[in-house]
Amino acid sequence: MISENSSPILSVRDLTAEIDGTPILRGLNLEIRSGEIHAIMGPNGSGKSTFSKILAGHPDYTVTGGQVIYLGENLLEMEPEERARKGVFLAFQYPIEIPGVSNVDFLRTAYNARQQHRGLPQLDALDFDEFVREKLSIVKMDPAFLERSVNEGFSGGEKKRNEILQMAILEPILAILDETDSGLDIDALRTVANGINSLSKADNAILLITHYQRLLDYVTPDYVHVMEAGRIVTSGDKTLALELEERGYDWIRDQDPAASLTL
């Protein structure tokens, strides 16, 4: 929700980045304030997933220019775990399976790392169990999933719900959801979208990375940005997403000759 009392959470200026010498981001600018939901859309290969990984600190990408300020600090100088403890959360497009480590132990380890950073008490196994069970309803998750190994043998939808469960537990200030809607059937999409809506607060912000407009039927963005060739080429409100759905990404290329030149 756009509000006059909001404070800046993320400020990205002229960000350029590459992987193995290949430029992926070519001067990206984005401002996110508290309470807001942003959506970044774009065709495959436009750099939107790369952008989300760079914000979370993926070691394979090299930032070659620009800056990212998160809550007044230089985000790019922080280790991935430090970013997480300071409230940056990335819901993965392809969550990792960890056999032999129970979901509940994993969630508690992550939760306690965040609590410790905030100077808040850590929870033992018993107290955490109680705490996590309350959160399960947000994503309509069966408690049996807590005892199973992290993501092992989970369906695509279950993995995505597990990501949103982690978001509910870690209470991030900036949540980046990378293609959280991909591979979900309509029921799972509704469940995940309801979870996201219930976690959107006045003091946090959500950045949705998505290829399709359909998630935005359930989670209403305040801003929609379109990425093309490593830059945000146009921004608007939720009607932009509908227009994109109608006209396709070629329409953006036609609007912005500079973008098509770089292709």
Add this chain to the structure above:
Amino acid sequence: MSTNLQKPLPGRLFLDHILAQLPDLPDPYSSLRAQARAQLAELGIPTTREEDWKYSDLSPLLAHDFRLGRELSTSVCAAEVEPYVWPESRGSCAVFVNGYFAPQLSNLSALPQPLLLVPLSQADASWLTAQLQTLASEDVFTTLNTAHLGDVACIRVPKGWQDGPPLQLLYLSFASEAQPILVQPRCLLFLEAHSRLTLIEDYVSLGSGIPFTNAVTEIHLADNAHLHHIILQRQGSTAFQIGKTAVRQSRDSHYRQQALQWGCQFSRHNLEITQIGSQAHTDLKGLTLLGGSQQSDTYSRLVHQVPHGSSRQLHKCIVDGSAHAVFRGRVLVCQAAQLTDAAQSNRNLLLSPKARVDTQPQLEIFADNVKCTHGATVSQLETEEIFYLQSRGIPQAQARQLLTYAFAAEVLAGIPLATLSQKLPQLNPFA
């Protein structure tokens, strides 16, 4: 042919030195020992020129002057042993110190009837002599063990016996700083028809010296007998260990082994499994966990002699530092062993650039209607996986540990020891 024209066999000095120390005991086993001593005089210590030992150089072992381990059970107190007794086996633990049975440190009260017969004088000598050395192949180390036959852990599980608490055989070696010692545990386990047992074979070292444990365990499973055999090699970093597990399986028997090794400067585990009855099943899971400059070598030979047998073998190595792990596994399917279903897999995780693994899975199939697979992989921790955990606020070192644990989990699953993961130093992500 005159032998004095040949070069002396390698390791003769080492063997002669030990042979000279072996006692000559006047008991029903003296001819067995004498026979072994005579054989030993003709044998040498294998070198890396021999195919079966090409990845493991024994010269560091030969550099030490080993004396026979003494009976020290009275100088080891219960409090020193206590941390190594698994809670599940509190009333079913037999303790051996330097190869000698220590009744005052053992507690077998939870076993409803005496399964275990030590020392030798209590066993049925004619039965025992008939069994010993019929299961294990007679290589130099097994022969050395027989030549020094002392307190054999002799276990006869009666027909139809149902599994109780896990029986722990706790083998402690206790070497002083001043004197490297040779310890030679021996176990004969005989499961009669339809019986079931869970056995924990556990090697621990006390003291700061250098023990060389040369262990032999021989197992016979009669028809439809089930054994769950857990082997834990957790001696200190100065120890040497060469161990053999020889198993013979009759019809419908199940042999399930979970062997974990994370101790010793050098260890070698020889497995000799033979299915002599049809529809037997063998399930072998192994984990080698090494760091520093440790070396460990697992050499297994699984023989399907008869039709309708099945086997599964999964061996994993996790290697850090400049450690070196070896896995060589042979699965032999004899011509008669039609409709065998065998699968073997070796997976390795290297945690440092200097860590090394040599792997050689091997299938030899002489039957024409079988289903057999084998394979080996070597990998490192994936950046993507570490990043996932870091992105949840988990520090990189802990993330690596968690993923290492995840790699091992498959081998550890099903071991009925609740506190096991706490004892695996590199593998406890929630410590």
